[in-house]
Amino acid sequence: MQTPVVKSESIRMWNGVLKIDWVNIWALKWAWLEVSFLLAQLKFANSKLPPRKKLDQVKFNAEIVELYLDNLAKIDGIWDLTNTPWTIQTKTDESYWEVWTAYTPIKLKNKNWNNSIITITSVKAWWTTVGATSYTTYLWNWINGEIWYTYLIFKSVQTWDIQITYDFTPNAKKTLTYEELLKALNLYELVFENTDENGKKFWIKIYKWYSTSNLAFDFPEDDDLESVASIPVEFIWYPDQYNKVFEIFDEQSV
Numbered sequence: 001m002q003t004p005v006v007k008s009e010s011i012r013m014w015n016g017v018l019k020i021d022w023v024n025i026w027a028l029k030w031a032w033l034e035v036s037f038l039l040a041q042l043k044f045a046n047s048k049l050p051p052r053k054k055l056d057q058v059k060f061n062a063e064i065v066e067l068y069l070d071n072l073a074k075i076d077g078i079w080d081l082t083n084t085p086w087t088i089q090t091k092t093d094e095s096y097w098e099v100w101t102a103y104t105p106i107k108l109k110n111k112n113w114n115n116s117i118i119t120i121t122s123v124k125a126w127w128t129t130v131g132a133t134s135y136t137t138y139l140w141n142w143i144n145g146e147i148w149y150t151y152l153i154f155k156s157v158q159t160w161d162i163q164i165t166y167d168f169t170p171n172a173k174k175t176l177t178y179e180e181l182l183k184a185l186n187l188y189e190l191v192f193e194n195t196d197e198n199g200k201k202f203w204i205k206i207y208k209w210y211s212t213s214n215l216a217f218d219f220p221e222d223d224d225l226e227s228v229a230s231i232p233v234e235f236i237w238y239p240d241q242y243n244k245v246f247e248i249f250d251e252q253s254v
Contacts, residue, residue, distance in 0.1 A: 016194045019192075039051055188208070
């Protein structure tokens with residue numbers, strides 16, 4: 001006879017988002033977590049103690065296919081990332097065609113090469129100038145994995161379409177440089193997170209980790225239309241000050 005499914009919410013059909021210090025590393029080809037343990041049991045001539053179990057190793061492996069140099073520098077921890085500025089640019093009347101409620105952020109579409117806040121020169125609501133006291137701007141270093149963008153928020157509802165003019169200096173290029181020196185690895189927090197259709201979260205969090213992977217680019221052949229360039233990565237746990245290693249969080253199957 002068939003065995004009924006007792007808790008259907010525990011049957012998972014999803015993928016996840018990899019975040020390092022809550023910055024989205026974007027598309028992955030695959031990912032897996034491996035946790036291993038050590039078993040110990042003291043035995044004597046006529047008796048033995050109950051076995052004990054201790055965490056031995058926590059590994060998280062993935063293959064990254066969106067190769068941002070910022071992300072590579074973050075993952076590896078020993079690269080020197082430098083940005084080279086281009087000339088200053090002016091974006092005129094960048095438009096946002098919807099009603100904006102009070103304190104709802106508008107993310108500008110460009111950012112400065114040195115991660116500084118953008119200078120806004122004009123804000124209009126349906127081509128009528130909005131005073132500078134009606135809005136404020138701020139710089140945020142991660143929202144949905146996008147770092148160092150400038151956001152504008154209005155202090156009251158704007159029922160008209162918005163046009164924003166601003167000056168910014170984009171990157172001309174980015175450079176990752178490696179030196180033949182012994183360097184201390186940076187430790188970060190790693191989260192592999194899934195969000196279901198109801199907005200409920202499931203994640204695996206490694207409190208502190210470091211990268212053990214070598215830099216290996218996978219370049220597909222020109223006529224291979226189903227593959228993309230990718231980099232495999234491996235992360236190893238490092239205990240925090242409270243000897244905590246990782247957690248599994250679930251609000252989807254409760």
